[in-house]
Amino acid sequence: MATALLSRSPTPPPSLTLHGSKAVSTMPSPALPTPGQDAERSIPIQIPNKHMCQPNPGGIKFTDPVTPPASPPNDAVSVEVKHEMTSLLFPPENYDSVCDSPPIFSIRAAALSAAVDHTAKQPLPDIEQIFPWAHGLHPDNAMQLSFFCARKKSARRTPTCYRGICIVKVGRDPMKSRLKGAIFPEEILPANPQVAGFLCVDPRDGFGVRNFHIQVGKFTGLSDIVVYGDDETDKIEVLRIAKRISLAQRHYRMQAQVAGALDFPRYSTFVLESTFSEVETLFPDMVTVGSKGNLTMNVVEFCHWERMEMCKMSEASEISNNVWIGSTADLRRQFDRREDRWGVQIESSDLAQMPLPEHLQDLLQDVDRSTAPVFIEFPGSGTISPTNWSRHDVDGIIDTCRWIYAVANGQFTEEESHDADGDHRMTPTKRVPRKILIHCADGYTETSLLALAYVMFSECLPVHDAWIKLHTEKKRNFFAYDKDLAFLRYIESTLLDAAARNRDQCFERQRIATPEWVFKMDGSLPSRVLPYMYLGNLLHANNCGLLQALGIKRVLSIGEEVVWSDEEREAFGRDKVMMVRDLQDNGCDPLEYQFRSCLEFIDEGHKLNEPILVHCKVGVSRSATICIAEVMRSERLSLPRAYCFVRARRLNVIIQPHLRFMYELLKFEETLALKAGKQPKRELEWLHVAREVAAMNRPYTRT
Template identity: 50%
Template structure:
């Protein structure tokens, strides 16, 4: 069991690396769709610039996984067995006896799906490590778990899920909540068998893509047809599924429960008319919005654009995403905002020439139309003389247009701040890119240095802390800005720049330890970061972070740094490896209490593990669930968007534990449990979200 200590242990030897690995025509609804007689019982919903922070491929054969601490003692909770409206199946008449198929109507499907969402999930110890997958030929995976007395081959008998299978076309239309296609669960050719997607080699505990297939073997299965799909086609698939259930039970070494296959007797139009809350994609191929589909580009883009929504970083100069520019029709936030100039940061752009800047200035005198301009994206500019001149010129140009309509004299007050009269209007300028924080960071930081007269390290903190902008800058950007810093400050119209130049104070120590990334601000009082961030206490102090929660790792601070920080502001959770075995659920409350204590005291907390994608991300998801009252999939997307260029990757067990914790919290608050999304759907969506990045 993980333990919590109040003082970090300073170590000189490196901690073993985490195992962050991963491999996603109208019918009459009053009549039955199928020719079955008898009375049927009606049983009463790719993002650019993201990168995976760790390898996607499993550990190769022969490579030993990291050493794990002793296993936690077994859970004291009793094993739970899920109930289902489909078992016993006596209320659903047989269509045929061999293999057995039973009939169910649309109302019965709706009642079944709603009921299963209220059932307590089995404890994580009851389904893991089996759910991680163990192909008979994958000796590394099997031996790793068996060495820790974890029966990886033991099939959990407490599970009774419901799997909904659509026949007839892909899931681009006529999709019910959580529906999958036959090939997700069934071998299409040969003997009727369930698919075995367990990895045949390597070690991996992020096999989200296999969860639908694995848990289909422990499910009652409902088969329905899309619009225009005939009965015989649906029956054929249902027969193979029913036969696969029989073979799986016969081949198992355990005495497994009996699972059944059901055929929907109503057409899909019945769901659209009577149970629209279950329709994810309608018969015309349109998302209904009734069902959570967080793997869709729309969901992730929406959360990302909300996080990076345009805000003012200097008078009339805004930083935002392409959605704020109104160029993305599916995510348009600023329809009522007229931008005089929109500067898009792009990988294909060149630094604008002085002639092109003059042409835009002249055009603004004769038209009210928005003027478009491009600038090279962050990480693509190198410190040559031409580039330095171009960066300085565009900063001067933006400042002039934004300050006084491009005319007039810019004045500064006694402290060096730019003085603006109430009559000054200026040109409204938006600096934007697709995600709102990556490609624009170089130009934004350079402009803040010039306009505010700040050295690079102060501009960094100013943009993040004062202007509350989340951004990601590459190490090359930091090097470039340090190279051109003197020129930007000498040319700055802000009197503060002369103070910065004359002071000649050394750069802060934390700057040399930076790789360009900052801890990710998830909530105003909670940051998510990695071990490097945690081992840079001066950086944390500069950002206003005053507490550190270390999950499974130890900070390497000196005793002086620890005493200066305050031992009570550092909490370490020990003996939690990212190995698919160790649990986090039993330390959720302690960690969240520590974070909440910081919130009450106005002391923001950095939550970190080694990479900042799994253990610490899981804790942050739990806090977002608690504080914002969000479900697991919504909180996952919230944190994922705010982790900026790094994709969070809690492994399968951690994600499952979050679903179970959500259920437990609802019980404590006397709230009826109803999951917004089932475990297999959550896993499928996570796999689909990560798929575009896995090939990079």
């Protein structure tokens, strides 16, 4: 099937478009393929069924921003005191010379490790010194220039305050022997060796503030560069690439000086004298991927880290007696922990067909005869379309729920207990209850249809109550498609009638009353990021009935004000709503100055046991930034880990804080460290963070 989550908000998503279908995708891990490299050469890692939260008619790439940009202010822009980063690689004359023309120096593993550690402790330059230059200001891009340069005349000037370290790997196999933050020559050098300088990565057209993919090219020119090869790579090839890079650095510096940056710093090129094996042995914290292609877990690799966070979030939990819901990874986890095995494993999949009654009856005999696990497939969420609902689908889901209930509770089905005339049959005296796991790859997308239907059946609840109970009481993060909810509402009376008969009870049809908030939904609930903090959109915030059903008692509005009636506002409490005004998602308006007040409002609600909804318009940028900041503060996580934490819990919507917000969060790491009385030290540098984000988004984008 090819169903994607489509929000009804009219605003397009931030610079991303839907590329694939709902089927589970694969991402390159641990390395990002170089240009021209076949995707099949990458190590596949399953990732969540993430989908863009906006439609993309005709596959046209959307442009930024999410909300209209504010009018540019006057040219008088105040800039904080200029800060320049220092490096142990400057001056380069402290190191042995390898080549004089162009100048290249050698460095050993110990010196490189010390230099990387030193740079990680250097405070990043102030945001106004880096942006909007980092957004990409191509001289032919009139749209980008007219917006950013109208705000600040010096916006196009290349910063002279940043000094990073860029590590370049030379070698044919990009999936092995990767140092922390390593990139490939093809990412920064033109394909034609005769072309001078680095690649020009600034977009020639369009307006974009989420150009994560150009940050490697942008900041390479502001970095000392260390070139190395794996143990199989010829040192002559390493030196050849180093010479090209050194010449490119000289060309870049000349261009900057011509543009007016007469004080432009001198950056240098080094070759790593130590072998990769030596680095791997003596400095394992520098290695992302070992010489055998194994992820070392010493460095945060975003794709893999998101997968781990997703598995942690969706770890199997009991939703009804002996019935659990989780991810396919729980089967492996159960084996590793030597726990009691699942007696029945039901895999929800797009490719599965509705179980036939005779097949379910045969499986009941298998359950009674043997203790061996029983395997069943069930259609994944979103596979039953309203255009082809059939009696087969209705009977199939009811039969499956009845079967699960009988096996989980050690009871007998209606077919086993009665003959065709309704008379009682002679049945065995006892059935041993079995532990059942309903699972799918990510643990929350494909399983939601069957999970909701079973909670309805086992608890005799209408769909809206089952939806809320599964989310609140059972603490399951899951995603429900509009078509699933419509189907369950369609069969609600029939399903509950069958549930009542299963208990020899009488079902009262007139008791079902669908609350008003259900009809205001777009098919998704706000995402529970922390037990006390939800991330959502403006539609969620304007649905007071939904907030009440979820137990949300506070609302933090980031740039988008809720539209409530006076009665709703009074009932909710005016002091329970905080509004951050005049904040557009345009790459210019700062959010860092709001961190303190927003986090204090969230923390106050946490202490008072008042869960909060943080929202903007779509729930992917401004509000996501605040949620990441709160996770960094409360969970004491670095930006890379907090970003993956929130991204996994946003379920089928991809969070997309723009470049400036992400840089602000990286600076926020420094603030948190200083507040805790610690020496600030970034886990990953800006170039590495941006590159990882770009790699994660690549399966969902179309270039």
